[in-house]
Amino acid sequence: MALAQLGLFLALATPMFVGFAIKVQDVAPGHEVAALGLVSTAGAIAAFVANPVFGRISDRTTGRFGRRRPWLMAGVSGLALSLLVIALTNSLAVLVAAWFVGQASANAALAAHVATVAEQVPTFQRGRVAGLLGVVQNVAIMGAAYVGRFFNDHPLALFMVPAVVALALMLLFAVVLPDRPLPRRPVSDAEGGGGLRTLLQTFWVSPRQHPDFALVWASRFLIVLGSYLFTTFRLLYLQDQFGMSVTRATAVMATGVLVYTIALMVSAQIAGLLSDRLKRRKVFVFTAAMVFGIGLLLLVEADSVGMFYLAEVVCGLGYGIYMGVDLALVIDVLPRPDDAAKDLGVFNIANAAPQSVAPALGAALIGLSGSDSYTLLLTTAAVACALGALAIIPVKKAG
Template identity: 50%
Template structure:
């Protein structure tokens, strides 16, 4: 669903490119309605005992997991952060990339992006399911993360050489396969290295920061990279994304609890 939503959102936005107010309101309204529906049908299990009252400092302490005491979890967190950052460095700027590098008009770039996101999304979802099943079948996690990093790097190389829309679509397919392979295995790896497997919610929440925080930093970092050398420097953007992806793959090697 995390990958189906952006795909659906892109196609919805495609219908309102000339109506900026609706472009923002329609997806927001859909989100509100779905969340309200989810809350109404969610079988929420009440706590058996009321938790003790704790101050603000106690709340802040829950966001800290000691890397010294739980190194495997720390390395897995860093790997997720870096690979997600690499992914969002590019995906944030796909539209203007098409306009600047492919010389497409706004309408043409929007149409191309919608198709590219659709292809990327289906590749992510399909490869995530396949990689997850194969990982369980062979009882291995790390090799799949390595394959994901290689695929992501290949996708970036293809993208850096793209001079036609067809080559851009090819890069989207390879990038989708790489990121999907990573997502399908990474969460399973993290569950294997949770600091407290009997109480996973808090630690999984901390791990989710490694997915959400890069989405905040990637636009600023990407804009800085593109602006180097006078602007529109997408080569540096793609090279940096590939290097960050490689570092993310290497960060998983020190994890000892899983193979």
């Protein structure tokens, strides 16, 4: 499960955090920030729609290969083909369209993959498993930084090496996954009424009936928004703030992501273990969001590469604590076990929607403060994290 997560997120993170920042400088010279925002927004919209839709379809798949396995492989295959098109194109329009398809495909796989956590992992181990998945997700981001460092002059390798790794590791998971076929569709289908009503219910969980789910959703949205406001523009931040070339900036970013990931690995595993033992989730999420926000504020004052690395360590500690317990908290407050993938897909909108908002919002904030200043961007990101911490306080169903 962890290896599959590693492969999938390596293939997603390499374009998002490195590949597109390099690619747009070739396909849209002079308009890099706007082009990066356009590509990222298109992909995030695809993720927004695809994750709950494919989650519902996966919940109701009755074929002999199981509910999750077909979508794991179809999704990662579609992502790999999209990355091939991205590597070869010189057109911004094709780049946008290919990433839309790639994100839709990846989220078909992601919806099925996250559902296996709810189905395969017992409650008393969810904190540790969530921590492990959080670690490998960020190891994938670190790997993406190093892929960018070593292949920034080789577009085909930059996009296809992660794609091949994702295909291999997801295939391994699909082979060993004990994914029993579903003999018939869930009874909840009869309640949906079919047609437009069922489609709309795919994207909706009533906040009035399930307030804890809504609060956790809001907290995730705000914290992820704060994260993506920085990570989307991390490479351009280094180039603009420190006057670095692409080669130098990718090298510094790779080291920054390395120290970030080391800090995250330690804090995620400790937080997951403590969360399981103490049977508490909320206090860890609150602390994580506040620490991550402090790290973002340190980036505002960063005037050297060393200060940038220190801020990355603080951000890594905060986000590691968050990744160590967040998925366990989400599963604890799921409304309907039979609709695990669909409801997790709805929850994943809190991941996808900030990805669509962050590029456009970030570009606007950078424009307001000047193309060489990221103060307003980073301050807004820190405020979002603080609000995400406050949103978790009223949750009642989890400790």
